[in-house]
Amino acid sequence: MVxxxxxxxxxDYLPIFFEGAIxxxxxxxxxxxxxxxxGILGALAKLSKSRILNYxxxxxxxVIRGIPDLVLMLLIYFGGQKLxxxxxxxxxxxxxxxxxxxxxFLTIGFIFGAYMAETFRGAFLAVDKGQLEAGFAxxxxxxxxxxxxxFPQMARHALPGLGNNWLVLVKSxxxxxxxxxxxxxxxxxxxxxxxxxxxxxxxxVAIVFLxxxxxxxxxxxxLERKYSIGVRKV
Amino acid sequence: xxxxxxxxxxxxxxxxxxxxxxxxxISLFIGLLMAIPLAVIRTSKNHFVTxxxxxxxxxxxxxxxxVQLYLIYHxxxxxxxxxxxxxxxxxxxxxxxxxxxxxxxKYMWEFFKEAYFCALVAFTLNTCAYTTEIIRGAIEGxxxxxxxxxxxxxxxxxxxMRRIILPSAFRRALPSYGNEVIFMLHGSAIASIITIEDLxxxxxxxxxxxxSPYEAFIAAGILYLCLTFILVGGFKLLEKxxxxxxRRD
Amino acid sequence: xxxxxxLAMVLLMVVGLVACGDSKPKAEKWATVRIGTEGAYPPFNYxxxxxxxxxxxxxxxxxxxxxxxxxxxxxxxxxxxIIPALNAKKYxxxxxxxxxxxxxxxxxxxxxxxxxxxxRFIVKKGAMASFSDEAMEGKTVxxxxxxxxxxxxxxxxxxxxxxxxxxxxxxxxxxxxxxxDMLLADSVxxxxxxxxxxxxxxxxxxxxxxxxxxKWFGVGAGIGIRKEDKDLVEKFNKAILAxxxxxxxxxxxxxxxxxxxxxx
Numbered sequence: 001m002v003x004x005x006x007x008x009x010x011x012d013y014l015p016i017f018f019e020g021a022i023x024x025x026x027x028x029x030x031x032x033x034x035x036x037x038x039g040i041l042g043a044l045a046k047l048s049k050s051r052i053l054n055y056x057x058x059x060x061x062x063v064i065r066g067i068p069d070l071v072l073m074l075l076i077y078f079g080g081q082k083l084x085x086x087x088x089x090x091x092x093x094x095x096x097x098x099x100x101x102x103x104x105f106l107t108i109g110f111i112f113g114a115y116m117a118e119t120f121r122g123a124f125l126a127v128d129k130g131q132l133e134a135g136f137a138x139x140x141x142x143x144x145x146x147x148x149x150x151f152p153q154m155a156r157h158a159l160p161g162l163g164n165n166w167l168v169l170v171k172s173x174x175x176x177x178x179x180x181x182x183x184x185x186x187x188x189x190x191x192x193x194x195x196x197x198x199x200x201x202x203x204x205v206a207i208v209f210l211x212x213x214x215x216x217x218x219x220x221x222x223l224e225r226k227y228s229i230g231v232r233k234v
Numbered sequence: 235x236x237x238x239x240x241x242x243x244x245x246x247x248x249x250x251x252x253x254x255x256x257x258x259x260i261s262l263f264i265g266l267l268m269a270i271p272l273a274v275i276r277t278s279k280n281h282f283v284t285x286x287x288x289x290x291x292x293x294x295x296x297x298x299x300x301v302q303l304y305l306i307y308h309x310x311x312x313x314x315x316x317x318x319x320x321x322x323x324x325x326x327x328x329x330x331x332x333x334x335x336x337x338x339x340k341y342m343w344e345f346f347k348e349a350y351f352c353a354l355v356a357f358t359l360n361t362c363a364y365t366t367e368i369i370r371g372a373i374e375g376x377x378x379x380x381x382x383x384x385x386x387x388x389x390x391x392x393x394x395m396r397r398i399i400l401p402s403a404f405r406r407a408l409p410s411y412g413n414e415v416i417f418m419l420h421g422s423a424i425a426s427i428i429t430i431e432d433l434x435x436x437x438x439x440x441x442x443x444x445x446s447p448y449e450a451f452i453a454a455g456i457l458y459l460c461l462t463f464i465l466v467g468g469f470k471l472l473e474k475x476x477x478x479x480x481r482r483d
Numbered sequence: 484x485x486x487x488x489x490l491a492m493v494l495l496m497v498v499g500l501v502a503c504g505d506s507k508p509k510a511e512k513w514a515t516v517r518i519g520t521e522g523a524y525p526p527f528n529y530x531x532x533x534x535x536x537x538x539x540x541x542x543x544x545x546x547x548x549x550x551x552x553x554x555x556x557x558x559x560x561x562x563x564x565i566i567p568a569l570n571a572k573k574y575x576x577x578x579x580x581x582x583x584x585x586x587x588x589x590x591x592x593x594x595x596x597x598x599x600x601x602x603r604f605i606v607k608k609g610a611m612a613s614f615s616d617e618a619m620e621g622k623t624v625x626x627x628x629x630x631x632x633x634x635x636x637x638x639x640x641x642x643x644x645x646x647x648x649x650x651x652x653x654x655x656x657x658x659x660x661x662x663x664d665m666l667l668a669d670s671v672x673x674x675x676x677x678x679x680x681x682x683x684x685x686x687x688x689x690x691x692x693x694x695x696x697x698k699w700f701g702v703g704a705g706i707g708i709r710k711e712d713k714d715l716v717e718k719f720n721k722a723i724l725a726x727x728x729x730x731x732x733x734x735x736x737x738x739x740x741x742x743x744x745x746x747x
Contacts, residue, residue, distance in 0.1 A: 016534055066462040067455040068420035071434055075455065078447030078564060081571040174298035178427065180561055185301065190530060192308075193523065193652030196659070196681065199312055202304040206297045213296040311660045330661040347662050349646075429646045439647065442563045442629035445570070445590060 010200055013191040017201070020187035021208055027105050027183060028170045028212075034109025035169065036162070039116020046121050057117065064114035070175055076107045077179040104176040104183075112169050119161035124150065126157040156227040163220040170212055174205075184208060239444050240453045243436075250436035251457055257350070257432065258422050261357035262415060268362045273369035274395065287366065294363030299421045303356040307428050310346040310355075314339060353425040361418050368410045372403035405476050412469035416462055423458075433457055513715060515554040517574035518544045522559045523650040525676040526739050527580040530559070539744075542735045543597055543726075544578040547706075550722040550731075563629060563649065566590055569707055575715060577707035580669070582631045584701040592710045594719040596703030599746030601693035602632055603670035605677065607686060610664065614691035619643055625654040625663040632667045635699040651676070659683045665690075671744065703746060 045057035064072070080103060127150055135145040177186035188205045192198025240247070276287045294302065317339065330343070345351045376399050384394040426435030437454035441447050520540055522530040528538040536557050548555035558574045569577050569591060583593045604614070604624075611618050620642045626632045628647040636645050646663060648654045655677050657663045666673070670693065678684040694700060706719050726732045727745070736744055 012532060016532075063459065065416075066459040068423035068434065068458055070420075070423040070426075071437065071451055071455050071458060074434075074438065074441070075447060075451035078441060078567060079451065081568065081573065082447065085571045171298035174300040175424070177300075178424075180564070185298075188304075190523075193650060193656075194530075194532075196652070196656055198304065198656065199308045202301055202308065206293075206301050206305060209298060209301065210293065210296045308656070311662075343661075349662075429648060438563070439628065445567045447567070 007200075009195045009197060010204070013187070013195070013201070017184065017187050017191065017204065020182060020184035023101070023182055024173050024184045024208075025212070027101065027108065027173050027176060027181065030105035031108035031112060031169060031173070032166060034105060035112035035116050035165070038109060038113025039120050042113060042117030043120035043124055046117065047124055061114040061117050064111055065118075069108075069111050069172055070178065072111055073107050073175055073179050076110075077103065100179070100181045104173075104179065104181040107179075108169065108172055108176065112165055112172070115165050115168075116162070119165060120154070120158055122161065123154045123158035127153045159220075159224055159227055163216075163224070166220070167213055167216060170216065171209065174209075235448055236446065237449060239440065239446055239449050243440055246431075246436045246440070247433070247453060247457070250431055250433040250454075253350075253431065254419075254422055254425075254433040255461075257353060257357060257425060257430075258419050261354055261422075262361055262418055265358045265361035266365055268358070269365035269369055270400070272362070272366045273373060274400075276366060276370045277373050290359075291363045291366055294360050295367065299356065299360050300424050300427065302360055303353060303424060303428060306356045306359075307349065307352045310352060311343075314343055314346065349425075349428045349430050352428060353422075353430055357418065357422060357425075360421070361414065364414050364417070365411065368407050368414060369403060371410075372405075372407035373399055375406055376402055408469065408473055408476060412466070412473075415465055415469070419458070419461060419465065513551070513553050513575075513718065515556060516548055516551070516576060516715075517556045517558055518548070519558045519560045519565060519569060519574035519577045520544070520579040521562050521565065521650075523562075523652060524580055524672060525680075527672060528578075539598075539735065539739045540578045540580055542738070543732070544576075546726050546731045546735060547578075547719060547722040550725050551718050561649065562627065566707065569709060572709075575708070575712065576719065579707075580672075580704045581707050582701040583703060583705040584631055584634075584699070586634070587707070590710075591707045592713070592716050593705035593707055594716055595723055596705050596746070597723050598744040599703030600669055600671040600744055601695045602635070602667060602700060603673070603689045603693055604665050604667050604691045605658070605673055605687050606665045606690045607658075608688050611690055616640075619665075622664040623662070625657060625666045627651055627654065627668065630668075631700050632669075635694065635696075636667055638699065655681055658687070671740070675739075 042057045042060060045053040046061075048054065131149055131153070132145055135149045140148065173183060174185045177183050177189060180186075184205055188198070188201035192201045195201075272287050272290075276284055276291070278284055380398055380402060381394070384398040389397065422432065423434040425432045426438055429435075431439065433454050437450045441450040444450070520528045520536060522528055522536050524538070524540075526538055528536060528540040531537050536559060541557065544557070545555055556574075560568050560573065560579075562579075565577055565579060565581070566587065568574065577591075578597075580598075581587070581593075583596060587593070619640060621644070623644040623646060624636060624640070625646045625648060626636055628649060633645070633647060636643065646657070648657075651668060651672065654663070654666050654668070658666050659681070670689065674689075678687060678689075706723075708715050708719065732745070
């Protein structure tokens, strides 16, 4: 016998829970945009002829990928405000509040930028060199070659890696709950604490994540098919 | 920065370090052992056979490890209570008392009571799901010539799996499995959420005690970094050994 | 290309920093006072179902700010980071049932106390015949991380297993589930939120003496303020005296408790 009364405590919390779900999605999407930009820059820096840029990019990707996301997040969350504060005091501009949402997505973006850099580096290398040379031979500028030839071809090679990173990133957003951002997991935390029935709420969270990843996998499959048009299958 | 905080608490960091190592290595080991048969089942053509494995992999790869940990930590007592209902469990009792008469369940609860054990279960199931997928991919990538050769030698299916397909699949799975090991090491940091004082947990305690985030988390970060480097180096060595026949001189 | 990348990197960093926060101009001093509280410590401070902060601490904060003629802004902050965030100027004062202890006074300044209640162990009814150090041996005890209770246990009970949690709600969960044998926390808080209001609270009871040792438990809960803001400490001290005198304090107290929480 299912007693519906029993579930009424979940319904009470559903509105704030879905608010949290929206935050989760927003954080994930913003992080992705930031991570992709950082990743492309990192990949270009790794492939550039400048030694200094090589070193910076190498240190960035090695260190970030060698330390757990949670430790980095705690470091940036607790240490970041201290740093910002030192700067504002030095510049005498009063208090600057770190918005937890922005701090959250910058942190995740910063971490996944390192993984993206590796993905994009591989993708850049996969573009046929002859094509770039052909572009230059036509008198295109460096920027033109990058945007017109390199980028569109690179996108196809980067897509599978990008998709995998996205799936990992979505799940990593759960960690921002620990650094105080009001995402879905934190809402479940709070609701579970005050009702003393945490299992039901975490179960709900798990289902929403399953839906999110399933939709992502579906869309990624479509995108991959679209970008592989014209590519011969072996 | 005041690094004397770290020097003073070196013992805590050391114990945290070993708890992390223990958690990760035990769960990786059991996870791998479980993943091999699951991967073999997963490659079967019978949908009814593969369905449970697919569901398991789908759930554990589709949700965050953090949520899985919460579900297991808070869900195991509920599951035990559910089982106990058949034994005429009295709602007002807590598990410790209710379990007095049911020896088997009592021992189960002795384990589940420990946050450490819950983390072990969560990590093992999680890495098992990912490893199953990795090995499945490697099995499906077996060159057809190898299988043909095995068949023409008159090998039975089981023998072929044992002697030809699995060894060659392990070799192909090695690079991805190396990544999985590092992901698991990093993922284990969330054990600190359920009161386990692993490396991250120790850093969090030091941070809240001294309000010195840089020292506390950078020290932990450096230790994780060292572990990661050792693992990456180890896998490179293994790859060199296993792929010796592929090396181009 | 090289320059382009460098330029883009610098730009990205600047954008990141600027986006990080909206700088607020320094207004007239203390026209607005931002109060940090935890929101997971009923009845002193808690979060309501629609996400608002409420409780004794919040009401006191409101009364004090009104007394000082300041606008109050509430900021929720997890207990773990509540002192660092004050020093980082996320808010100007902590009103979150924080006990005044010598350890904390190294990092921040305190107003005088605004209430004082003792700490006490809680145990399952019938699980411990009488309280003694021997009976405590080998027990698993839950506390909230980085509290006076955590420090007291860590310093005085070497033979118990201490489990440290982020919030008290999590401690209750594991106590009820049977993962913990005992908990140590403020007696007023656990009496109200756990023994009286929790569904399983009636199965548990207080045990042992009321713990008030100044060395660990301090002289009561005070308002935490940055050390450099001495003027704000003064303002709060005056305001506490004022609301004690004009009956506002008693009105708030009676809303939550049927006894005197201010202590001696």
